[in-house]
Amino acid sequence: MGKNYKEIMPSITTFIFDVDGVLTDGTVTVFPNGELIRSMNIKDGYALKTAVQEGFNVCIISGGTNEAVKSRLRGLGITDIYLGAHNKTEQLDEYLDIYDINPENVLYMGDDIPDIPVMKRCGLPTCPKDAVPEVHRISAYISQKKGGKGCVRDVIEQVLKVQDKWSNHFDAKFD
Known part of the structure; x- marks a missing residue:
């Protein structure tokens, strides 16, 4: 087996996330007019915004095509959003x-079969607690949080803490 996830975290420069089942809990509410509604965790949003502010590359690659999701992510400062991605690789x-990024410096979080090819190419494949067993097997780190319930915050916070970039946002405010 390769390196332990804690040994890889110091070299992470890039976060890539799936949406459904990672940034959301994977459920979709279908309204009579056909509109699909997803819920996203506010703590995940804070961590995403913090990662962007700290200069990390943050990208979303999702098979879904919801414009409201795109709008929410743009509001957090994420500019690289690939929706409707049927071949995520x-x-x-x-x-x-585009950004000349080494795959070894990428943390990818996915939860289902379509994420596996991408996860296998990234330096730190991760998943939420409730990912499918096939994804669990190839993940270097499995969050104790479920999809849409703080798993994104979990991995971002860990990487930023290892790189001494997490507490920068609180020390000045709470001295």
Whole structure:
């Protein structure tokens, strides 16, 4: 087996996340007019915004196409959002090429079968507690939080703490 996830965290420069089952709990409410509503965790949002402010590359690659999700993520400062991604490795390759990112420096969090090819190419494959067993097997880190319930905050906070970039946001405010 390769390195322990704690040994990889210091070299992470890039976070890539799936949406459904990672940033959401994977449930969709369908309204009579056909509109689909998802819920996102506010603590995950805070961590995403903090990662962007600290200069990390943050990208979303999702098979879903919800414009409200895109709007929410843009509001957090995320500009690289690939929706409707049916072959996620194509978007991964494009993103890594545009920003000249080494896959070894990427933390990817996914929860289901379509995420596996991307996870296998990234330096730190991670997943929520409630990911499918196939994803659990290839993850270097399994969050104790479920999808949509703080798993994104969990991994971002750990990486930022290891790199001494987490407490920067509180020390001045609470001295």
